Amino acid sequence: MPELPEVETTRRGLVPHLVGRRVRGAVVRNPNLRWPVPADLSRRLAGEEVRDIRRRGKYLLIDFKRGHLLVHLGMSGRLSLVADDTPALRHDHVDVELEGHQVLRLTDPRRFGAMLWLPAPAEEHVLLAGLGLEPLELAFTGEVLRDRARGRRIAVKQFLMNGRIVVGVGNIYASEALWRAKIHPLRSVSRISLAAWIRLAAAVRETLEHALSAGGTTLRDFAAADGRPGRYQKRFSVYGREGKPCPRCATKIRAIRQGQRSTFFCPRCQR
DNA sequence: AGAGGTACCTGGCAGC
């Protein structure tokens, strides 16, 4: 599920309800996520006030005075704000209890997500320190992409999905952005012109912005903090559309496997 | 250093 637009949609949905709010504690029903949820989470959070909520790549950082709550949604995670008497279901692993009879609930059927407590400053934590460019920031340009590709021969789609190069672009938006940029997903990064890199940077940014405007993509699990699903899946050009017509040239969309992930593209307009 | 594969986990679906 959650790529940058979904994580950012979650963040924006939480900010008005959480910032300035005090936490009472936490209930960890199942600590077995990607890494164990800290056993002392409730003690660490009790009495702390949320100062801000930030996003770095697909990680969310809930800032407190004494540290940061790091959340990753993995493949199937979601955060929701619900009343504190809402019954917990099978995959509701953690509740962060807020003042005022509400909880921030982490639900994650596949448990690839994470919830960790990071001492300040969070940016130095090993999970965040090596992350690549934020695609919605000004420093994300075709020139920088070209520079980062120097000496590499990997296929451009896998390059785009490498979080040490660019953050936030997962399997859906990589296919969609390459279609928008008219670049073949198998093309080696050693054989991409500067003009094409510039097109690609713009395409990544536009794809993510459009998805964000639509509240992200919901294929199965994703919902914003208020429970509403995303709508961008209705606007896919290639993802999941094998055999259907390309929106630009009507050629049938093709599906291939790249590094054990599905890739969708138009064989006519992507070169 | 870069590239490729594996592992983690549950649920839904197609096919038999």
Add this chain to the structure above:
DNA sequence: TGCTGCCAGGTACCTC
């Protein structure tokens, strides 16, 4: 109906 196998939005970690 029930079983098996495959697929799914991510990414750290391992080996070559």
